[in-house]
Amino acid sequence: xxxxxxxxxxxxxxxxxxxxxxxxxxxxxxxxxxxxxxxxxxxxxxxxxxxxxxxxxxxxxxxxxxxxxxxxxxxxxxxxxxxxxxxxxxxxxxxxxxxxxxxxxxxxxxxxxxxxxxxxxxxxxxxxxxxxxxxxxxxxxxxxxxxxxxxxxxxxxxxxxxxxxxxxxxxxxxxxxxxxxxxxxxxxxxxxxxxxxxxxxxxxxxxxxxxxxxxxxxxxxxxxxxxxxxxxxxxxxxxxxxxxxxxxxxxxxxxxxxxxxxxxxxxxxxxxx
Amino acid sequence: xxxxxxxxxxxxxxxxxxxxxxxxxxxxxxxxxxxxxxxxxxxxxxxxxxxxxxxxxxxxxxxxxxxxxxxxxxxxxxxxxxxxxxxxxxxxxxxxxxxxxxxxxxxxxxxxxxxxxxxxxxxxxxxxxxxxxxxxxxxxxxxxxxxxxxxxxxxxxxxxxxxxxxxxxxxxxxxxxxxxxxxxxxxxxxxxxxxxxxxxxxxxxxxxxxxxxxxxxxxxxxxxxxxxxxxxxxxxxxxxxxxxxxxxxxxxxxxxxxxxxxxxxxxxxxxxxxxxxxxxxxxxxxxxxxxxxxxxxxxxxxxxxxxxxxxxxxxxxxxxxxxxxxxxxxxxxxxxxxxxxxxxxxxxxxxx
Numbered sequence: 001x002x003x004x005x006x007x008x009x010x011x012x013x014x015x016x017x018x019x020x021x022x023x024x025x026x027x028x029x030x031x032x033x034x035x036x037x038x039x040x041x042x043x044x045x046x047x048x049x050x051x052x053x054x055x056x057x058x059x060x061x062x063x064x065x066x067x068x069x070x071x072x073x074x075x076x077x078x079x080x081x082x083x084x085x086x087x088x089x090x091x092x093x094x095x096x097x098x099x100x101x102x103x104x105x106x107x108x109x110x111x112x113x114x115x116x117x118x119x120x121x122x123x124x125x126x127x128x129x130x131x132x133x134x135x136x137x138x139x140x141x142x143x144x145x146x147x148x149x150x151x152x153x154x155x156x157x158x159x160x161x162x163x164x165x166x167x168x169x170x171x172x173x174x175x176x177x178x179x180x181x182x183x184x185x186x187x188x189x190x191x192x193x194x195x196x197x198x199x200x201x202x203x204x205x206x207x208x209x210x211x212x213x214x215x216x217x218x219x220x221x222x223x224x225x226x227x228x229x230x231x232x233x234x235x236x237x238x239x240x241x242x243x244x245x246x247x248x249x250x251x252x253x254x255x256x257x258x259x260x261x262x263x264x265x266x267x268x269x270x271x272x273x
Numbered sequence: 274x275x276x277x278x279x280x281x282x283x284x285x286x287x288x289x290x291x292x293x294x295x296x297x298x299x300x301x302x303x304x305x306x307x308x309x310x311x312x313x314x315x316x317x318x319x320x321x322x323x324x325x326x327x328x329x330x331x332x333x334x335x336x337x338x339x340x341x342x343x344x345x346x347x348x349x350x351x352x353x354x355x356x357x358x359x360x361x362x363x364x365x366x367x368x369x370x371x372x373x374x375x376x377x378x379x380x381x382x383x384x385x386x387x388x389x390x391x392x393x394x395x396x397x398x399x400x401x402x403x404x405x406x407x408x409x410x411x412x413x414x415x416x417x418x419x420x421x422x423x424x425x426x427x428x429x430x431x432x433x434x435x436x437x438x439x440x441x442x443x444x445x446x447x448x449x450x451x452x453x454x455x456x457x458x459x460x461x462x463x464x465x466x467x468x469x470x471x472x473x474x475x476x477x478x479x480x481x482x483x484x485x486x487x488x489x490x491x492x493x494x495x496x497x498x499x500x501x502x503x504x505x506x507x508x509x510x511x512x513x514x515x516x517x518x519x520x521x522x523x524x525x526x527x528x529x530x531x532x533x534x535x536x537x538x539x540x541x542x543x544x545x546x547x548x549x550x551x552x553x554x555x556x557x558x559x560x561x562x563x564x565x566x567x568x569x570x571x572x573x574x575x576x577x578x579x580x581x582x583x584x585x586x587x588x589x590x591x592x593x594x595x596x597x598x599x600x601x602x603x604x605x606x607x608x609x610x611x612x613x614x615x616x617x618x619x620x621x622x623x624x625x
Contacts, residue, residue: 027281031288040283044276070292079288082281092291097350233277249277 020088022047022216023068023105023186027082029243030063030072037063039243040082043235045186050208050217052231052252054224055267059237060244061220065188068218069105070098086186103131106184110191112171114163114178120146121159123174127182141181148210149177150203169200176207187211189219193226205230224268228256236264305343309335333363376606383603386596391604395577396565401586401594410601412567413582416482417608419571420561420578421551423486424493429543432497433532436542439498440505441513441527451502458495465491466556474560482571485561485578489550497546504538505531537619544616548609554580579605 023045030038038060045051053061066072068084070091084091091101114123124142128135135141142159146152151173155166163174172192179187189208193201208230211217221227227234234256235249248261259265266272313332316322322331336359344352391409399408435454439447469488474480508531516526532539557563562575563585579601586598 026279027283027286029283029286029288040281040286042278042281044278073290073292079290081286081289094291094295098292235277246278 020044020046020085022049022087023218024085025064025068025082026085028064028067028084029081030060030067031077031079032063032075033077036243038067039245041237041246042082043246043249045216045218045233047185047216048212048214049232050212050219050230051233051235051249052227053218053220053235053237054222054227055237055244055247056239056272057222058244059239061237062190063244064237065107065190065218065220068186068188069102069107071102071107073098099131103127103182104184105186105188106179106182107188107190108172108175108179108192110194112168112175112195114166114171114174116162116164118163119160120155120163120166120174123163124177124181127178131182133182145177145180146174148180148207149173150207151177167200169196169203172196172200173203173207176204180211184215186216186218189217191220191222194222201226224256224270228252236261236267238263238267301343305339306336309339329366333359336363379599379602379606382596383599383601386600387603391597391600395567397567401589401597402591403593405593405596408597410577410579410582410597410604412565413577413579413601414604415567415569416561416564416576416578417551417580417605419482419569419576420486420489420557421547423483423571424489424550425543425547427486427490428493428497428546432494432542432546433501433539435498436501436505437527437532439502440508441523441531454495454498454502457491458499460491460495462488462492462553463555463559466559469556470559480560480562480575481573482561482576485557485576486571488556488560489553492553492556493546493550496549497542500542500545501539504535504542507538508534540619541616544612544619548612548616551609551612552580552605554584557581558584579608 024043026042028038028041028043029036041060041064043051053065055061063072067080072078072080080092086101086105090096091105115126118126121142124145125138127133128138128141143152143156146155151170154170155161155174163171166174172195176187176192193204196204205226208217208219212232219227219230231252233249234252236247236255236259237244238247239245248255248259248264250260255264256268259268309332312335313328316331317324317328322328337356340355340359341352344355386405388405390406391411392414393411394407394409395412396408396410397412435450438444439451466488468491469484473484473487477484512530512534513526516530517523521529557578557580561578561581563581564575564577566577568576583598583601583605586594586601589595
């Protein structure tokens with residue numbers, strides 16, 4: 001953990017919960033129609049940290065992460081309960097614009113999804129165009145974002161090639177660069193490496209660590225090694241056939257060496273799931 | 274270390290949808306619309322603005338003004354939103370209006386003739402001017418169904434096979450086949466009728482349901498083939514790969530993997546084709562002509578059909594004959610409506 005994040009976390013311990021800087025859920029539930037998918041998750045994501053969401057398939061991790069930037073509501077029949085606070089403000093409050101929430105809380109998906117009709121450069125700048133942001137230093141943005149996503153060296157000579165011409169790993173890093181261009185405060189990643197080769201996975205993990213110096217990262221992963229490598233905190237989700245719930249959340253080292261719950265210990269040691 | 278989780282009670286939590294427009298706001302919007310409606314009504318009554326269209330134009334203008342007034346205090350974004358809502362709703366209503374007008378007038382004028390005898394009797398023993406209690410259109414309904422069924426039986430395999438050729442086989446003639454199918458969909462229906470007239474009707478020296486069905490098949494084929502192609506294109510490449518990787522040959526993959534995947538889509542293709550031709554009149558005038566006796570043999574000379582029935586009785590022009598024609602239009606509309614509803618239902622099943 002970096003010095004900055006330590007100081008932030010100490011500050012929040014003494015402060016009121018409403019003043020918590022970062023992302024926080026309080027008693028969050030999610031439904032798909034009648035199906036209760038996620039029950040009562042209260043979890044904090046301090047600023048400039050990486051939190052890994054782990055747990056077996058179908059335990060509500062992806063549902064939970066989509067709740068954090070209002071992507072959940074796109075599914076017909078979806079419903080939720082509880083609060084999701086970003087820097088103390090409820091992102092589900094009636095006067096809040098969902099598009100602005102998603103501008104601040106970006107997302108990278110499991111399957112790389114660069115826009116196929118756009119060049120690499122246009123892909124990086126697409127968020128700025130789509131959200132109508134006023135930026136004049138386009139070249140600079142393209143270079144910094146691609147550099148931060150660890151892709152600059154590989155594509156700097158072919159920025160006008162189609163985004164679809166890249167390999168899977170490169171495409172995913174392009175998607176990360178695209179998310180960074182709109183300068184989000186939080187980046188949500190839903191199994192970003194599940195379709196990638198080890199080399200690309202390593203690059204994305206390096207990118208995540210660099211990102212954590214400036215923004216908050218939440219990452220869903222099925223890869224225990226990955227969770228232990230990149231995350232500062234880990235949250236373990238589980239389901240007993242009913243809705244998914246949070247078993248425990250703590251510093252990653254504690255989760256992997258000395259978790260409070262025996263089921264967490266079994267899971268991280270690979271005994272089930 | 275900070276506590277990352279604060280325990281909360283899970284009991285008594287109700288699902289909520291905070292992203293939806295709250296009920297109170299919806300009622301407010303409806304209230305505004307009703308107010309604009311009443312106001313527009315008053316304008317029509319009190320001033321020179323007249324008629325339904327005058328009311329509609331006034332209503333539209335008033336809704337725009339009210340949308341602006343209502344959102345004056347909230348902000349530019351909400352104002353733009355409610356203005357666009359009014360404009361889009363008005364556009365939707367405008368697009369809907371002709372349909373409503375057609376269906377409304379057919380329903381009003383055809384309703385009186387729609388009685389049991391209309392669906393059970395033919396016109397062989399009734400003259401067109403008889404009271405509507407006598408005679409009916411069963412011969413036309415049966416004739417239409419007979420021809421459409423034959424046309425479907427001919428067209429469906431051809432259409433699906435050409436779809437398969439275009440998407441699965443992708444042979445050397447793909448471009449040509451696609452071109453021919455596309456230009457066939459531009460063939461005027463009277464030309465299809467003439468084609469069958471100069472070939473089948475001349476050769477057999479008689480009008481018949483079979484000739485009519487062939488003319489309809491010419492018109493139906495492009496619709497079915499193109500819809501089938503579009504539907505088959507939607508099958509993910511992975512499924513074909515999976516079939517091939519199990520050692521299946523191309524035709525078995527096509528018929529046992531690809532086609533079952535889009536079975537409901539192909540049903541939609543067939544129904545769309547039927548709906549396309551069931552109301553065709555011109556080609557039938559040249560191929561099946563018309564008749565007032567109920568018959569089931571497709572080769573037995575001229576036969577009645579709903580479109581030619583409507584055409585013929587409208588031309589007679591007397592009160593009861595015209596009423597019969599309107600009822601025929603209504604029956605035809607209902608049949609097409611049922612077919613499209615079926616297509617929608619079956620087409621939606623794939624998505625699940």
